[in-house]
Structures are given as structure tokens and as C-alpha cells.
Amino acid sequence: MKIIQVKDYQAMSEKACELIVERMQKLENPVLGLATGSTPEGLYKCLIKKNKEGKVSFKNTTTFNLDEYVGISKEDPNSYVYFMNDKLFDHVDIAKENVHIPSGLEKDMDQECENYEQMIRNAGGIDVQVLGIGVNGHIGFNEPGTPFTKPTHVVELTDSTREANARFFASKDEVPTHAISMGPKTIMQSKEILLLISGENKADAVAQLIEGDVDEQMPASILQKHDHVTVIADEAALSKTKNK
């Protein structure tokens, strides 16, 4: 695991942007894995800027998002479809048919999970997966205790995740109870992983991720076993990590 320490959120976003642009320029048909949450917003802003400046094009890019809530419509501002359109896709030259976000609205959710895995395989796998991390160490929506062998699956969200994400909703009660998420297995199959971490509230999770054991109670710890992971973390996020 390569760890790049940066000063703050802005520096983290710029470094991540630089890395992604570099990969996109090198690959003929880049396949990006994307994340939601506050963490990658700065990265997306920077990518929009680079696209407008003509430094990078999304014309041949395919994307797969990590996750989506179950049971909220695509038009709901809290859906990850809405978030991604608003924060990135509506502002770059990507072909909408190349954008993939798992659907949380299917009758047969198991089938949707299988279809999503198949679409990733059909695209040739994910070249670079962008990840954030939850305060409890979750990646995607893989909560503590998720078997590392799980592919895309439906998950029941923990109380701590629903509380952390309640800031986007009118109240915690409105946060969906379930989500569909790429599993740890799906994430580990990406050729490269870029984990972005900012802020003191993530410091415990980061210390455990970097210095703790590989343990299903700490979903992000599986990343220690991947041979091409770059963590870009700011000073606040690394404040509880001893061995920097």
C-alpha cells in the first residue's frame, strides 16, 4: 500500500485528480470505478475543470459506481444517480450509456447484483477504482462483518452509517435501511485502487487500516492484500497513525 500524505482536502483532491487524469490519458478505453460521499467531490470538481480545459476527455471512458441506496428513485436528490449526475456526469463529455450505477429499484435484486458483476466483466474489469472510507471502516457499503468473498450484494446498513449519512436527509429515519454495493471481492478485482481520506473523524479508521490486521470487522483492511493501492490522506486523517 502506497501512502501519500497531503496537507488538506484540497491537496488530496488535486493529487487524486492528477493521478486519474494520468491514467485516463494512458488508457485507450479507461474503465473507472467511482464513489459517492463528500470525499470525492473535490476530485470530481477538478476532473470537470480538466475536461473543460481540454486536458482530458471522457469520450471513451466507462464508469461503474460502487453503490446505491435501495428503494429511492433516481430523481431523488439523495440517490447516487442524482449525486453523480450533479457532481460529475452532467458536466463532462461522457456518453451516458457508458455510465453504470447499480439499481436499487429492481424487483429481483439478486439478479441485479449478478447483472452488475457481468457488466463489469464485459467492460474488461475496472482499471482504477476510487474509494472513500466510512467512519467504521466500510468501503462501498460493505459494513463490518461482510465476508471478503462477497461480490455485488444487497446490504443492511448499520446504525452508524445511517447516522453518518443522515446529514443529507431530513432525518435519520429517512435514510434507507438497505443498499446495493459492489462487494469486497468486486473491489479487490479492480486493477488499481485509489483510496481518498480526509478529516479527523476518519483518523481511527485510517490508523486501523494501516496498522491493524486484515479483519472482516474492518472492511477496508482487505486492501492490504491488493498489490496496487494508493492511499491519499490528509494530515488530519493521519493524525492517529503512529508509523507515518
Ligand SMILES: N[C@@H]1[C@@H](O)[C@H](O)[C@@H](COP(=O)(O)O)O[C@@H]1O
Ligand atoms: N457508500 C458511501 C461510501 O462509498 C463512502 O466512502 C462513505 C464515506 O462518505 P464521506 O466521503 O462523505 O465521508 O459514505 C457512504 O457510506
